[in-house]
Amino acid sequence: MIQVESLYKSYGTFPAVKNVSFEVPSGVIVGLLGPNGAGKTTIMKALTGYHKPTAGTILIDGKNVEEDPIAIKSMTGYLPEGVPLYSEMTVYEYLEFIAEARGVIEHKKETIENTMRKCGLIGFGDVLIDHLSKGYKQRVGLAQAILHNPAILILDEPTTGLDPNQILEIRDLIRDLGKDKTVILSTHILQEVEALCSKIIIINEGEIVADGSPEEIADAMKGEENIICKIKTSSIDKFKVDFANYLKYSPKKLVENLFQSELVVPAQSGDAAAESIFKWIVEHDSILLEMRRDTLSLEDIFVKLTREGGNHA
Ligand code: ATP
Numbered sequence: 001m002i003q004v005e006s007l008y009k010s011y012g013t014f015p016a017v018k019n020v021s022f023e024v025p026s027g028v029i030v031g032l033l034g035p036n037g038a039g040k041t042t043i044m045k046a047l048t049g050y051h052k053p054t055a056g057t058i059l060i061d062g063k064n065v066e067e068d069p070i071a072i073k074s075m076t077g078y079l080p081e082g083v084p085l086y087s088e089m090t091v092y093e094y095l096e097f098i099a100e101a102r103g104v105i106e107h108k109k110e111t112i113e114n115t116m117r118k119c120g121l122i123g124f125g126d127v128l129i130d131h132l133s134k135g136y137k138q139r140v141g142l143a144q145a146i147l148h149n150p151a152i153l154i155l156d157e158p159t160t161g162l163d164p165n166q167i168l169e170i171r172d173l174i175r176d177l178g179k180d181k182t183v184i185l186s187t188h189i190l191q192e193v194e195a196l197c198s199k200i201i202i203i204n205e206g207e208i209v210a211d212g213s214p215e216e217i218a219d220a221m222k223g224e225e226n227i228i229c230k231i232k233t234s235s236i237d238k239f240k241v242d243f244a245n246y247l248k249y250s251p252k253k254l255v256e257n258l259f260q261s262e263l264v265v266p267a268q269s270g271d272a273a274a275e276s277i278f279k280w281i282v283e284h285d286s287i288l289l290e291m292r293r294d295t296l297s298l299e300d301i302f303v304k305l306t307r308e309g310g311n312h313a
Helices: 040-048 069-075 091-101 108-118 134-146 164-177 190-196 214-220 236-247 270-283 298-307
Strands: 002-011 014-024 029-033 055-060 076-079 152-156 182-187 199-204 207-212 226-232 255-257 262-265 287-294
Touching (some): 002 040, 014 040, 014 055, 014 199, 014 207, 040 182, 069 076, 091 108, 091 134, 108 134, 190 298, 199 214, 226 270, 236 270, 270 287
Parallel strands (some): 029 182, 076 152, 152 182
Antiparallel strands (some): 255 262
């Protein structure tokens, strides 16, 4: 549905997006993740045709965004960051204005009412946008994005600034919309990506550092997994020194949770590593009460890729 090939975007001499390529199949919800200033909004603006790329091509359903902007706008719905709305209009007036601008002439009233129903805006038609709470403004923003029934939704930080109840409501709405649309959303909230997205693209400093399903990204980073060993032994200090010698680590590298006699063995992966650690512990007069892999959470992955750098997935 969406193909981005070698996208570059510079503001003056500053390269905000560098050589970004990715594909989004139809009917999935994709999360664009990245720290502040990573380039998420810039990518979204390029996808919607609001920003002309410095280089590279973007195809949406086979059509080039730069060559066919009207067709692209009829296929896409865009909720920009900060939800710019005309605050002096009522909700209905605004949606009517959007409907006319988007060429929704036939069944206009019915389309507006259906959209208001979908977005939980029934009963708010006569309310001035200026008088709405943040959450309801967000709903109006979503309503304008879906009014012309686009196949693709591009949502820039759709839940920023909302209270926890509003976040859950907007997420339910996005999940519902994702049943028959392709959705790209940007967010800083990792739980949001976990709750909604089947594909994640992590951006750092204008470049993609990970692209795949949450499982694929976690798998690609498995080499960094820790093994946690809970041990019963007569002297944990002596054990730690011998164990570190065996692993060829400095004992300091083994993080110890004294209360639970747990040792975290960093960056070990595969069954062979676990098997040899198990054998060594048993042969050294100690009891292994528990051994488990410390699987990386999305948060761990995000921090590793965006703080420590590196191109892992
Ligand atoms: P955030 O999560 O904070 O919204 P983002 O990932 O969406 O950030 P962008 O808004 O795409 O990041 O910005 C990427 C970089 O480009 C930032 O360094 C930003 O300061 C810069 N930038 C964005 N828009 C402009 C502009 N119009 N002119 C100059 N620089 C810009």
